[in-house]
C-alpha cells in the first residue's frame with residue numbers, strides 16, 4: 691500500500707508497555723457512585739443487588755479474558771489480576787485497561803435489569819475508570835490483595851456501625867460521625883453489640899470479606915505445592931507444546947468461574963489453589 695503524506699502521524703503513538711514479568715493489576719472504580727447509588731436507592735450500607743451485579747459483571751470479564759487469574763471486588767471497585775507471564779496485547783497498558791473497563795461496563799449495563807428488576811437505567815449511565823499497576827513479586831501482589839481486603843473490612847465495620855447508629859439508634863449523620871471519631875475496631879464491635887445486639891461476626895461474608903472470583907479446580911492439600919517459589923524464579927513463560935497449550939485452554943474453559951467470600955490474606959487460600967499463581971489449570975472437580 692502506498693504511504694500517504696498523513697502517515698507520519700503514527701509517530702505520535704508512543705509505547706505504553708507494562709513492565710514484563712510482573713503481575714498486572716487493573717483496578718476499575720465506579721465513577722460518581724456516591725450519586726449513582728443514591729439515585730437508584732442502594733440500600734445502606736450494603737446493597738446486595740449492587741454487589742451481585744458487580745460480581746456478575748466481573749465473572750463475565752473473566753470468562754472473556756482467560757489471562758485473568760483472579761479478581762477481587764468490594765463496593766464499586768474491582769481488581770483484575772493478569773498472570774505475570776501473560777503477553778496479551780503485548781502488555782500495553784491502555785489496551786489492557788480499556789478492554790477491562792469497556793467489557794465490565796457493557797456487562798454491568800446489560801445485566802442491570804436482572805438485579806434491579808424495577809428501576810430501569812436512565813442517563814447519566816454508570817461508567818468506570820481504570821488503572822493498571824505492575825507488581826514485581828508474589829509478595830507484592832498478595833500484599834496488594836490483602837490491602838484491598840483489609841480496606842473492605844475497615845470500611846464495612848465503620849459503615850455498619852455508622853448506619854446502625856442512624857437507622858436503629860435514631861441519631862443523625864453528624865452525631866453518628868462524632869460518636870465514631872477516634873474509635874478502634876473493638877469499640878465499634880462493642881457499640882454494635884451492646885446498643886443493637888448485633889454481633890459483627892454474624893454479618894454476611896459478602897459484606898465483611900468482599901468477593902473473590904477465580905476458576906475452580908480441585909483444591910490441593912496445603913504444603914504439597916510450592917508455587918510461589920517456582921513462579922518467582924520464572925523469568926520467561928515456560929515454552930509449551932501446541933498440544934499442551936490447547937489442553938490447558940480447554941481445561942481452563944471447562945472450569946467453573948466461582949464467586950466466593952473468603953479470606954485472601956492468609957496463606958491457606960493460596961496454598962490450596964496453586965493454579966492461581968502457577969497459571970496451570972488444575973483438576974476439574976468431579977460432578978457431585
Ligand SMILES: Nc1nc2c(ncn2[C@@H]2O[C@H](COP(=O)(O)OP(=O)(O)O)[C@@H](O)[C@H]2O)c(=O)[nH]1
Nearest residue numbers: 720721722723724727732733734735736737765
Ligand atoms: N448505599 C450504598 N452505596 C454504595 C454501595 N456501594 C458503593 N456505594 C457508594 O459508592 C461510593 C464508592 O466510593 P468512591 O468510589 O470513593 O466514590 P465515588 O467517587 O462517588 O464513586 C461509596 O461512598 C458509596 O456512596 C452500597 O452497597 N450501598
Ligand SMILES: [Mg+2]
Nearest residue numbers: 719720723766
Ligand atoms: Mg467510585
